[in-house]
Amino acid sequence: xxxxxxxxxxRGRVFKDxxxxxxxxxxxxxxxxxxxxxxxxxxxxxxxxxxxxNPLLTSLVLWFVxxxxxxxxxxxxxxxxxxxxxxxLIVTFFTQGFNQAADSIAQGSGILMKIYVPPQVFAFAGAVxxxxxxxxGLIALAFIxxxxxxxxxxxxxxxxxxxLFMLMYVTGLGLLVAVAYIRYDDTRSIFGxxxxxxxxxxxxxxxxxxxxxxxxxxxxxxxxxxxxxxxRYVFSNTGTATLGDWAYMSGFSxxxxxxxxxxxARAWPRTVVMM
Amino acid sequence: xxxxxxxxxxxxxxYTIRQGASPTLKETVIQAFKRESHDIEIKALQNLNLTLHxxxxxxxxxxxxxxxxxxxxxxxxxxxxxxxxxxxxxSVSPMIELGAGFNTELTGHExxxxxxxxxxxxxxxxxxxxPFIAQWAGLEESIELPLRTYSxxxxxxxxxxxxxxxxxxxxxxxxVLSVGDADFQEKSKARMKELISSQAAAxxxxxxxxxAREMAxxxxxxxxxxxxxxxxxxxxxxxxxGA
Numbered sequence: 001x002x003x004x005x006x007x008x009x010x011r012g013r014v015f016k017d018x019x020x021x022x023x024x025x026x027x028x029x030x031x032x033x034x035x036x037x038x039x040x041x042x043x044x045x046x047x048x049x050x051x052x053x054n055p056l057l058t059s060l061v062l063w064f065v066x067x068x069x070x071x072x073x074x075x076x077x078x079x080x081x082x083x084x085x086x087x088x089l090i091v092t093f094f095t096q097g098f099n100q101a102a103d104s105i106a107q108g109s110g111i112l113m114k115i116y117v118p119p120q121v122f123a124f125a126g127a128v129x130x131x132x133x134x135x136x137g138l139i140a141l142a143f144i145x146x147x148x149x150x151x152x153x154x155x156x157x158x159x160x161x162x163x164l165f166m167l168m169y170v171t172g173l174g175l176l177v178a179v180a181y182i183r184y185d186d187t188r189s190i191f192g193x194x195x196x197x198x199x200x201x202x203x204x205x206x207x208x209x210x211x212x213x214x215x216x217x218x219x220x221x222x223x224x225x226x227x228x229x230x231x232r233y234v235f236s237n238t239g240t241a242t243l244g245d246w247a248y249m250s251g252f253s254x255x256x257x258x259x260x261x262x263x264x265a266r267a268w269p270r271t272v273v274m275m
Numbered sequence: 276x277x278x279x280x281x282x283x284x285x286x287x288x289x290y291t292i293r294q295g296a297s298p299t300l301k302e303t304v305i306q307a308f309k310r311e312s313h314d315i316e317i318k319a320l321q322n323l324n325l326t327l328h329x330x331x332x333x334x335x336x337x338x339x340x341x342x343x344x345x346x347x348x349x350x351x352x353x354x355x356x357x358x359x360x361x362x363x364x365x366s367v368s369p370m371i372e373l374g375a376g377f378n379t380e381l382t383g384h385e386x387x388x389x390x391x392x393x394x395x396x397x398x399x400x401x402x403x404x405x406p407f408i409a410q411w412a413g414l415e416e417s418i419e420l421p422l423r424t425y426s427x428x429x430x431x432x433x434x435x436x437x438x439x440x441x442x443x444x445x446x447x448x449x450x451v452l453s454v455g456d457a458d459f460q461e462k463s464k465a466r467m468k469e470l471i472s473s474q475a476a477a478x479x480x481x482x483x484x485x486x487a488r489e490m491a492x493x494x495x496x497x498x499x500x501x502x503x504x505x506x507x508x509x510x511x512x513x514x515x516x517g518a
C-alpha cells in the first residue's frame with residue numbers, strides 16, 4: 001500500500017516542486033479557470049460576448065481619441081485599428097493577468113492557510129484564465145484585421161509563444177507581490193500606479209516613430225514593448241520584431257518567473273505563521 | 276518504521292515581527308530606512324511532541340492565541356516547523372472554517388466539485404459523489420441554485436457533507452461540531468464517530484469540553500505555545516478547567 005507520507009524535514013527543490021504542483025493540480029487549475037470564466041459570464045448581462053466586446057470597445061474609444069483629436073497616423077500606411085486592438089489585448093492580458101495572479105492568492109488565503117494546496121497553483125490559474133480571455137480577443141482582432149484589409153500573417157501560430165511567455169511573466173510577477181498583497185493594505189494601489197506607468201511606456205496606441213531618442217530607449221527597455229512588437233509581427237505582420245525582441249521577451253519572462261517562484265517559497269511560510 | 280499517523284518530534288514554530296509593524300507598504304519601506312525598529316521573536320509553539328495512532332482522537336484545548344491553529348497548520352502541512360520535525364502518514368482531510376473554499380456565484384453542485392478538488396479528490400469523482408453529498412446534507416432541492424441563495428446553516432451543512440464524504444487517515448477538526456441545528460449536530464456527531472471508528476485518527480480543536488470528553492481519547496492543553504499537559508482526556512481537561 002502506498003500511502004502519501006509528509007515529512008517536514010524532507011526538503012524538496014523549489015522549482016521542481018512548483019512545476020510538479022502545476023502538473024499534479026492540473027485538474028484543479030482547469031476547474032479554477034472554468035470557474036473564473038463562468039463567474040464572469042454569469043455576472044454580466046451580455047455573457048461571453050462581453051469578452052469579445054470589451055477589447056473592441058476599449059479600442060474604439062482609443063481609436064476615436066487618437067484619430068480624431070490627435071489626428072494620429074501610423075507612418076508606414078498600416079491601419080490604426082488592428083494596431084490599437086493588438087496593443088489593448090496584450091496590455092489587458094498583462095495587467096489583468098498580473099493582478100489576478102497576485103490577487104487569487106490573497107483572496108484564497110483563507111483556505112490556502114488551512115488546506116494543503118500549493119498557492120502557486122492559484123496564481124497560475126489566474127494567469128491562465130487571462131490567457132483564455134486573450135484568445136477570445138484574438139477572434140476580435142482577426143475580425144478587425146480582415147475588415148480593414150490588413151489580413152493575418154501566416155506566422156500567426158507563433159502567437160502561442162507570446163502567450164506562453166506572458167503566462168510566465170504574469171505568474172512570476174504575481175508570485176513576487178502576492179505576499180505583499182496579503183500583508184499590506186496599500187499594495188494594490190501602489191502596484192496599480194506602477195502597472196499603468198509601464199503600460200504607457202509601451203507602444204499600445206502610439207507608433208515608436210514619434211518618440212525622441214531618449215524615450216525610445218526607455219520604451220524599448222520595457223519588456224512589454226517586446227511582447228507588443230513580437231505579437232504584432234507574428235499576428236498581423238506589422239511592426240518589426242527583431243531577434244533581440246524575442247530574446248528580451250523570453251529572457252525577461254523566465255527571469256521574473258524564477259525570482260517570483262523563489263521569493264514566494266521563502267515569503268509564504270512567514271506569512272502563514274503570522275495569520 | 277512506526278505505524279503512527281502523526282509524529283511530531285520536538286517541533287517549534289517561531290517568527291519575528293518588527294516592533295510597530297505597519298499595515299502599509301509605504302510605512303514599512305520608510306521604517307526599513309530609519310532602522311529604529313527592532314525585531315521581537317514570537318514563539319507560537321515550543322518543543323511539541325505528539326504521537327497519534329489510527330483510531331485515536333486527540334482533543335486540543337487552550338485559550339485564544341495558545342497556538343491551536345498553528346498546530347493545525349503544522350498537521351495540515353500548510354506550515355513547516357521552524358525546528359523539529361512533523362511526519363504525517365496518509366491522507367488528511369481538514370474540516371476547518373467550513374465553507375472557506377466556496378464561491379457564492381456558483382451553484383451548490385459546482386461548489387461540491389470545486390471544494391472536493393481543493394481537498395485533493397478528482398473532479399470526476401466529485402461529480403459522481405455530488406448527488407449523495409447533496410442528499411446527506413438535505414439539499415437536493417437547492418443544489419442547482421447559486422450558493423448566495425443559501426442560509427449559513429445550509430452552507431455549513433454542505434461543507435461538512437463534502438469534507439466527510441471520504442474516509443481519510445487523519446481528520447483535522449476546528450470547532451465544527453457546533454454547526455447547524457440540533458438534528459444536524461446529532462447527525463454530524465454520528466458521522467464523525469463513524470469515521471473515527473473506521474480507523475481514522477482525528478485532531479479536534481474545541482472549546483466544548485463535553486464534546487472533547489465524549490469523542491477524544493487523549494488531550495493536549497497548550498498555553499502561549501507551551502505544552503501545559505498532555506495525556507488522558509479527562510485528566511487534562513480537568514486540569515485545564517481548574518486553571
